[in-house]
Amino acid sequence: MCDIVKAVILAGGKGTRLRPLTYAIPKPLLPINERPMLEHILLYLKKYGVTEVFMTIGYLGYQIKSYFGDGADFGIKIKYVEEKKPLGTAGCLNLIKDELDDTFILIGGDNLTTLDLSKLIEFHKKGKGVGTVALFKLEEKLEYGIYKLDDKDSSVKGFLEKPTYTHLAGTMIFVLEPGIFEFIPENKEHSVINLTDDIIPRVLKSGKKFLGYAFGDYWVDIGRLSDYENAHSHQHFK
DSSP, X not given: XXXXXXXXXXXXXXXXXXXXTTTTSOGGGSEETTEEHHHHHHHHHHHTTOOEEXXXXXXXXXXXXXXHTTSGGGTSEEEEXXXXXXXXXXXXXXXXXXXXXXXXXXXXXXXXXXXXXXXXXXXXXXXXXXXXXXXXXXXXXXXXXXXXXXXXXXXXXXXXXXXXXXXXXXXXXXXEOGGGGGSSOOOTTOOOOOIIXXXXXXXXXXXXXEEEEEOOXXXXXXXXXHHHHHHTTOGGGO
16 A cells, blocks of 8 residues: 555557557557456556546547546546647646645556556655656667777777667656646647656756656556557466
């Protein structure tokens, strides 16, 4: 359990990479072993003590509202934030700025994980940053051998045969403070404003802290058909 009671789930995307599955069904409602992925996320948040969820909806959003209603059947209070046009992962937060007056969780409606949310929140609280992003280890194996040349005569100084590099890559799972709104513009033009592209750089430039929490638990972003198929085989979601 944790002491954060509010969460925002981003569930407004069109899921174009999952077509034809998403022509008639919004991506967050696609079933993972007979339960919509969005329901898996709701139950995950509820497990850690979240009692109030804001769902940002757009494409085929009426189906999401019809399925979940006010959340009473799932033991959690749900409010819907309807985007008439895509506002981005940060721009949509302006629509509920007044309601997010304490530390809150932001999660993508296609992010499935077994991450211990209480540990993430504890890390965030200790770090006292404006926000914290959950990071996973991404291993990237190159398809080609890599040569290192001398700067003066271009003689070969080293060679690596198809090396593997490890990076810390971002999920769409954040813990955020209300202070994040200092960096999100009012956006009267209703343009797309993203947390990663637009807001985190502003936070870093200001000198305030934005933290990264590396974890090794299961996580998948259901962005491709292969991701969707693989998620069905994970024991946690059966």
